[in-house]
Amino acid sequence: xxxxxxxxxxxxxxxxxxxxxxxxxxxxxxxxxxxxxxxxxxxxxxxxxxxxxxxxxxxxxxxxxxxxxxxxxxxxxxxxxxxxxxxxxxxxxxxxxxxxxxxxxxxxxx
DNA sequence: CCACTGACTACTT
DNA sequence: CAAGTAGCCAGTG
Numbered sequence: 001x002x003x004x005x006x007x008x009x010x011x012x013x014x015x016x017x018x019x020x021x022x023x024x025x026x027x028x029x030x031x032x033x034x035x036x037x038x039x040x041x042x043x044x045x046x047x048x049x050x051x052x053x054x055x056x057x058x059x060x061x062x063x064x065x066x067x068x069x070x071x072x073x074x075x076x077x078x079x080x081x082x083x084x085x086x087x088x089x090x091x092x093x094x095x096x097x098x099x100x101x102x103x104x105x106x107x108x109x110x
Numbered sequence: 111c112c113a114c115t116g117a118c119t120a121c122t123t
Numbered sequence: 124c125a126a127g128t129a130g131c132c133a134g135t136g
Binding site: 023024025028035036037038039040041042044045055058059060061062065066067068071072073076 | 118120
């Protein structure tokens with residue numbers, strides 16, 4: 001079984017709307033662990049396939065994709081762009097525009 | 111239980 | 124802005 005944190009994290013990730021993104025840190029904080037950013041990355045890595053998660057909507061705090069080229073970077077960028085997310089010249093996403101601010105009281109059960 | 115590993119972060123050089 | 128560093132903590136063996 002997974003921890004409460006992990007379950008909440010999955011729930012959070014499911015709720016990210018199209019065209020919006022969350023940073024690892026924000027996702028972790030929303031799940032109750034302000035310092036659990038690294039757990040988020042592992043969750044995505046190990047469960048995105050079986051759980052059909054919108055893993056591409058998670059980026060790092062600098063507003064950039066953390067994946068390495070040829071390791072999914074291009075795919076993630078393409079998926080985001082297809083949802084309307086714009087990248088700057090330096091492949092950076094403007095968090096002030098695209099960061100998802102989770103509404104209070106709205107959680108779909110996982 | 112211990113050790114190790116990260117798709118991380120914030121801070122400091 | 125780039126590079127190094129010290130915390131971070133659930134999963135895995």
